[in-house]
Amino acid sequence: MENDQRVGTPVRIAMVEDKPLLRLGVRRVIEQSGDWIWAWEADSLRAARAHDINPCDVLLLDLGLPDGSGLDLIEEFSARKVSVIVFSVLGDEQSVLAAIELGAAGYLLKDASVDEMRQAISQVLSGGAPLDPAVAGHLLRKIRRNEAAASSASSAEHALMNLTAREREVLMALARGFSYDETATMLEISKHTVNHHVKQIYAKLAVTSRSQAVFEAVQAGWLRS
Amino acid sequence: MRSLRALLPTLALAAAFLLLVTWLEYSSRPALPAITSIEARPAELPVDLGSWRDTEPEAWKPFELPLKVCRIRCTTPYTAWRYRFRYERGDLTDPAIYFPYIDANFALYVNGTLIEMKGRVADPPSVYRYDARLIRVPISLLRQGENEVAWLLTIERRGTGSVMPFYLGNYAELEKPLRRLDWLTDDLVQGSFWLQLATQLFALALIVRGSREGVLIWFAVVSPFWLIIALWHLVPDWIVSTSLRFSALYVSLFGIIAFSVLFIVSILESPPRWLTRSAIAYFVLGTLLALAANFWPNLDGYWRIALPHYASKWSAMLILPYVVFRLYGYVARQRGSLMAQWTLAAALLPAICGVHDAIRGTIGPMAFALYPISGIGISIAFCLELGRRVLANQARMARYSEELAATVRAREEELAANYAKLKIADREHALSLERQRIMQDMHDGVAGQLTALVYLANDANVGRTQIIEAVRAGLVDMRLVLDSLNQQGGDLAVALGAFRGRIEPLLRASGIQLIWGVDHKLDLQGFSPEVMLGVLRILQEALSNAVKHANARCIELHAMRRDKDFVFAVVDNGQGFVATPSALTQYGISGMITRAQKLGARLSVDTAPACGTAVVLEIAAPKDHE
Numbered sequence: 033m034e035n036d037q038r039v040g041t042p043v044r045i046a047m048v049e050d051k052p053l054l055r056l057g058v059r060r061v062i063e064q065s066g067d068w069i070w071a072w073e074a075d076s077l078r079a080a081r082a083h084d085i086n087p088c089d090v091l092l093l094d095l096g097l098p099d100g101s102g103l104d105l106i107e108e109f110s111a112r113k114v115s116v117i118v119f120s121v122l123g124d125e126q127s128v129l130a131a132i133e134l135g136a137a138g139y140l141l142k143d144a145s146v147d148e149m150r151q152a153i154s155q156v157l158s159g160g161a162p163l164d165p166a167v168a169g170h171l172l173r174k175i176r177r178n179e180a181a182a183s184s185a186s187s188a189e190h191a192l193m194n195l196t197a198r199e200r201e202v203l204m205a206l207a208r209g210f211s212y213d214e215t216a217t218m219l220e221i222s223k224h225t226v227n228h229h230v231k232q233i234y235a236k237l238a239v240t241s242r243s244q245a246v247f248e249a250v251q252a253g254w255l256r257s
Numbered sequence: 258m259r260s261l262r263a264l265l266p267t268l269a270l271a272a273a274f275l276l277l278v279t280w281l282e283y284s285s286r287p288a289l290p291a292i293t294s295i296e297a298r299p300a301e302l303p304v305d306l307g308s309w310r311d312t313e314p315e316a317w318k319p320f321e322l323p324l325k326v327c328r329i330r331c332t333t334p335y336t337a338w339r340y341r342f343r344y345e346r347g348d349l350t351d352p353a354i355y356f357p358y359i360d361a362n363f364a365l366y367v368n369g370t371l372i373e374m375k376g377r378v379a380d381p382p383s384v385y386r387y388d389a390r391l392i393r394v395p396i397s398l399l400r401q402g403e404n405e406v407a408w409l410l411t412i413e414r415r416g417t418g419s420v421m422p423f424y425l426g427n428y429a430e431l432e433k434p435l436r437r438l439d440w441l442t443d444d445l446v447q448g449s450f451w452l453q454l455a456t457q458l459f460a461l462a463l464i465v466r467g468s469r470e471g472v473l474i475w476f477a478v479v480s481p482f483w484l485i486i487a488l489w490h491l492v493p494d495w496i497v498s499t500s501l502r503f504s505a506l507y508v509s510l511f512g513i514i515a516f517s518v519l520f521i522v523s524i525l526e527s528p529p530r531w532l533t534r535s536a537i538a539y540f541v542l543g544t545l546l547a548l549a550a551n552f553w554p555n556l557d558g559y560w561r562i563a564l565p566h567y568a569s570k571w572s573a574m575l576i577l578p579y580v581v582f583r584l585y586g587y588v589a590r591q592r593g594s595l596m597a598q599w600t601l602a603a604a605l606l607p608a609i610c611g612v613h614d615a616i617r618g619t620i621g622p623m624a625f626a627l628y629p630i631s632g633i634g635i636s637i638a639f640c641l642e643l644g645r646r647v648l649a650n651q652a653r654m655a656r657y658s659e660e661l662a663a664t665v666r667a668r669e670e671e672l673a674a675n676y677a678k679l680k681i682a683d684r685e686h687a688l689s690l691e692r693q694r695i696m697q698d699m700h701d702g703v704a705g706q707l708t709a710l711v712y713l714a715n716d717a718n719v720g721r722t723q724i725i726e727a728v729r730a731g732l733v734d735m736r737l738v739l740d741s742l743n744q745q746g747g748d749l750a751v752a753l754g755a756f757r758g759r760i761e762p763l764l765r766a767s768g769i770q771l772i773w774g775v776d777h778k779l780d781l782q783g784f785s786p787e788v789m790l791g792v793l794r795i796l797q798e799a800l801s802n803a804v805k806h807a808n809a810r811c812i813e814l815h816a817m818r819r820d821k822d823f824v825f826a827v828v829d830n831g832q833g834f835v836a837t838p839s840a841l842t843q844y845g846i847s848g849m850i851t852r853a854q855k856l857g858a859r860l861s862v863d864t865a866p867a868c869g870t871a872v873v874l875e876i877a878a879p880k881d882h883e
Contacts, residue, residue: 141736145762165758169751205777209754218777 043157044071046088048080048105049119050098054142058092058119061146068153080105087112090153092119092140095127103130110135115156125170132167132234139167163230168207171233175203195236202229263588263598270602271609278441278613282625285357285389285438287431291422292340293322300337300409306378309366309409311339322422339407342425344399352394353428354406357438358421358625359390365408367398376493378411389438391431441625443491449633450487453480456636471523472646476639479516482509483632490629500551500561507550507565511543513607514573517635521580521604524642525587543569570615577608596645603641606634691786695738703738706731730801733759737793749781749823752789753796753816760800764812767804774815774826781816781823783879791856792825792874795849799827799872802844807831807870818878825874833864846872 045068049055055073062068071088074080076099091114095102106116115137120127128139137156140149141164163171175195195203198219205215216223296317303309317339354365362376373392406425424431457480460473486509488495489502496502515536522528528536543565550556550564584601591597610631617626710727713719736759753775764771784792796814803809809831816825834840841847846862849872853860858876 145766147766148762165751165754169748169755172748172751207748207751207754208775208777209757209773210777214773 042067042069043090043153044069044088045090045092045153046071046083046086046114047073047092047094047119048075048077048097048102049073049092049094050075050096051094058149061149065150077102077104081108084112088114090114090156091116093117093136095120095131103127103134106131106134106136110137117152117156125173128167128170129174132171139164141166160227163206163233165207165209168203172203172207175200195233199229199233199236202226203233206230263601264585266595266598267602267605270599270606274606274609275613278625278627281437281441285434285441287355287424287426287434289424289426289430291322291424293422295320295322296339296341298337300335302335302378302409306364306374307371308369309337309364309371309407310369311337311405311407336410337407338410339405340425341403341405343402344404346401349396349399349425349427351428352396352399353426353431354392354394355424355426355431355435356390356392356421357423357434359410359423361410363408363410365392365406367394368400368405369407370398372398376411378409389435389442391428391435393428446487446490446629449630449636450484450491453483453487453632453636456480456639457484460639470646471527472520472639472642475516475520475523475528476635479513479520479635480632480639482512482516483635485509486513487629487632503561503565504547504551507547507569508544510565510569511540511547513632514569514576515540515543517607518576518580520635521638522583524600524604524638525583525590539572543572573611574615577611580608581605594645596641596648600638600641600645603634604638606637607631610634699738703731703735706734729763733763733797734794737790737797749784749789749792750775750779750816752793753781753814756793756796757814760797764800764804769804769809770811772811772813774813776817779816779818779823785879788856788876791852792858792876795852795860795872795874796825796827798845798849802846802872803827803829803831803870806844807833809869819875821878822875823878825876826871828869828871830869833866833868833870835866836862836864 045062047055047058047070049058052075055075059070059073062070072083072086074083076097078099091105091109093102093105093109093116095118102118102120106118109116116131116135117138117140118127118131118136119140119142131139138152140152144152198221201219202215205218206212210218212223212226216226219226297320298315298317359375362378363374364371364378365373372394373390375390457477460477460480463473464477485505489506489509494502496505519528519533519536522532546568547565550561553561584604588597588601607628610627614626614628706727710724710731713724713727737756757771757773761771800812800814803812807829809829811830813828814826815828816823818824834844836846838847841850841862846860850860853874853876856876858874861873861875862870863873864870
C-alpha cells in the first residue's frame with residue numbers, strides 16, 4: 033500500500049551526514065537518477081531534527097555524527113513512516129544490529145558502489161527487505177551466541193530468538209553470500225517467500241530486542257510482574 | 258590464686274566423701290548406750306562349738322572397746338570375750354545383739370549356747386572380714402537375773418582384727434542402723450567394684466581396637482589390682498589358702514601404689530623412663546616381700562602380716578606427696594579446665610581413703626577401712642580423663658577444621674587472584690597479538706594501497722578509472738581487515754559470504770560474471786581470524802589477478818571439503834600465462850604462496866596460455882573440527 037501511494041510522485045530522499053563532500057557526491061547520484069528528488073540534508077542530529085517539518089521518504093543516515101550517534105534518529109524517523117537506510121563506514125556487528133533493532137530498513141556501507149546504493153534504495157521503496165550478506169552474518173552470529181547461552185540458561189531465554197527452521201535456513205544461505213534468487217532455488221521456494229522470511233527475521237530481531245530488554249529488566253528487579 | 262581455686266573440686270570432693278562416710282557411720286549407731294566395758298582372756302577351741310562354758314583356766318581381764326584384737330592376743334589364736342548383764346523379764350521383748358564392726362571370725366554364745374557363727378572358727382581358722390551383724394537372741398535363753406554373752410574370736414594372723422563397741426537391745430531398734438551401715442560396707446563397695454569392672458572392660462576394648470595411649474595402658478594394668486582389693490572385701494574366702502590370699506592382697510596393694518602413680522602421671526604426660534622402671538622395681542620388690550612374708554618357713558605369724566603391711570603403708574605415704582605434686586602441676590597447666598580439676602579430685606580419692614584408713618583407729622567415728630571403695634576414684638578419674646581428651650580432640654578437630662577452611666579460603670582467593678591475573682595477562686597478550694596483527698594488516702594492506710595511490714595520482718599517464726579501481730581495492734582490503742575483526746571464533750563460510758557481497762558488485766561493474774561454487778552445506782567454522790583473513794586475502798588477490806591480468810569474463814570461486822582439508826579455488830577463463838618464476842612474482846603469486854605457507858596451507862597454480870588460471874588453496878581443517 034505504501035508503495036502504491038508513491039506511484040507517480042517523486043521519491044524524496046534526505047541525508048544526515050557530516051562530511052560535505054560525501055553529501056555532495058550522493059546528492060549528485062540521487063539527482064541524476066530522475067525518479068528521486070533531494071529533499072534535504074543535515075550534518076548533525078540537531079540539524080536533522082530541525083527538518084521535521086520537511087517530509088522525506090528515505091533517509092540516508094550516517095551513524096558517526098558530531099553531536100551523537102545516528103542511531104538516535106532511527107526510531108524518530110521510522111515513526112514518521114520514513115524508511116531509514118543506515119549509510120555508514122562502520123560495518124561492525126554492534127552498530128548493524130543496533131540499527132536493525134531500532135527499525136532501520138536497510139544498511140548500506142559507504143564504500144558501496146552507486147549501483148548498490150540505487151539498488152538498496154529501490155528495494156526499500158518497493159517494500160523489500162534488503163539483507164546484505166555481511167549483515168546476515170552478523171545476525172547469524174548473534175543467534176548462535178544466544179543459542180549457546182540459552183543451552184546453559186533457562187528455556188525462557190531460549191525462546192527469545194525463536195526462528196523457524198525455514199527462516200534459519202534462509203538466514204544461513206544469505207549469510208553465506210547466496211543471493212535471494214540462489215537462496216530461493218536452493219531451498220525450492222519463491223523469491224517472494226525469501227523476502228517474506230527476511231522480513232520475519234527483521235521483525236523477530238526487533239521483538240527479541242524488546243523482549244530481551246524486558247526480560248533483563250525483570251531479572252534486575254526493575255519491574256514487578 | 259587461680260591455681261588454688263583449681264584445688265577447690267579436690268577439697269570439695271574429699272570433704273563430701275568423708276562427710277558421707279562419717280554420717281553413715283554415725284547414723285549406723287543405735288540410740289542406745291554402747292557397750293564398751295568387757296572382759297577377755299585367751300581361750301581354747303572347745304570340742305563342741307555348739308556350747309562354750311567358762312572353765313576359768315586363766316583370769317578374765319577388763320577391756321575397753323574399741324581395740325585391736327592383736328593387742329590382747331594370748332598364746333593361742335583364740336580369745337574369749339565376755340559381757341555380763343542383768344535381765345529382768347519384760348526389759349527386752351525381742352532381744353538382739355548388734356555388732357557394727359567385728360573384724361574377726363567369731364562364735365557367739367548366750368549363756369553358753371551358740372546362737373551365731375561367722376567364718377570358720379574351727380582349726381584351721383578361716384578368713385574373716387569385718388561386717389555389720391545383727392543377731393537375734395532367743396528370749397528363751399535369757400534368765401531372770403545374771404546373764405552372759407560370750408564369744409570366741411579368732412584371727413588368722415597377728416596384727417589383724419579388731420572389735421568396735423556393740424549393742425544389746427530390741428531387734429527393731431537395731432535394724433535401721435544396720436541398714437545404714439550396709440550402704441557403707443556393702444552397697445558402696447559393690448558399686449565401686451562394678452564400676453571398676455566396667456571401666457576395665459572398656460579400657461581393654463579400646464586397647465583391642467588398637468588404641469595405645471599411655472593413660473589407657475596403665476589404667477588397664479592398675480585396674481585389676483583394685484578389683485582384687487574390692488573382691489577381698491566382698492568375697493572374703495575367694496582364695497582358700499591363707500598364704501595365697503594374703504599374698505594376693507599385698508601384691509595388689511603394691512601394684513596399686515606402683516601403677517596408680519604411673520596411671521596418674523600418664524594423664525599428664527608420657528611417664529619418664531626412670532619413673533616407669535622405678536614403679537616396676539617397686540612392684541617387683543613389694544611382690545617378693547609379700548610372697549616371702551607369707552611363704553617363708555618358720556616366720557612368726559605377726560611378721561607375715563606386719564612386713565608387707567607396713568612396707569606398703571609407709572611407702573605409700575612417701576609416694577603420695579609426689580603424686581599430689583604432679584597432679585597439682587597438671588591442674589595448674591590445664592588452668593580453666595573444670596574437667597581437669599575434677600580429674601585431680603577423683604584421682605586423689607584413693608589417697609584420701611588411704612589417709613583415712615591410716616588414722617581410722619585414732620579418730621573415733623572413722624572406724625571402717627575405705628580401701629575397698631577407694632578404687633572408684635581411679636575409675637572416675639579415668640572416665641573424666643577420657644572425656645576430657647575426647648572434648649579436647651573435638652575442640653582440636655574443630656580448630657583444625659576452621660584453620661583448614663581458612664587455609665582453603667585463602668588458597669582459593671589466591672588462586673582466584675592468580676587466575677584473574679592470568680586472565681588479564683592472557684587478554685593483554687591476545688590484545689597485543691591482535692593489535693600487532695591489525696598493525697601488520699594496515700601496513701601491508703591499507704597503507705600499501707594508499708602509498709600506491711600516491712604514486713598513481715602523481716603519474717600523469719594513469720587515468721581516473723585506474724585510480725578509482727585502486728581506491729576500491731584499498732577499500733575492499735580494509736573491509737577484509739574490518740570483517741576479520743568481527744570473526745572471533747567465527748565461520749569462514751559467513752566471511753566468504755560477506756566477501757562475495759563486497760566483491761561481486763565490483764566484478765559486475767567490470768562485466769565479469771562470478772560463479773559462486775561454495776557448497777552451501779559446507780561447515781567452515783573454527784578458523785582463527787588470522788587464518789580467515791589470510792584465506793580471504795589470497796582469494797582476493799587471485800580474483801584481482803583474474804580481473805587485472807587475465808581479461809577473464811567469468812570467474813568461479815569454489816570451496817569444498819577433501820578428507821581432512823578444505824580446498825578453495827579461484828578459476829578464471831582468462832588468457833592464462835606460462836608459470837615461470839618471474840611470472841609468478843609479477844602476478845603476486847609468490848606472495849600468495851608465502852602467505853599460504855604462513856597459514857600452514859598449500860597454494861598451487863594451474864595455468865597455461867589461453868587456458869585460464871586456477872589458483873587452488875588447500876588448508877587443514879581446524880583441530881576441533883568434526
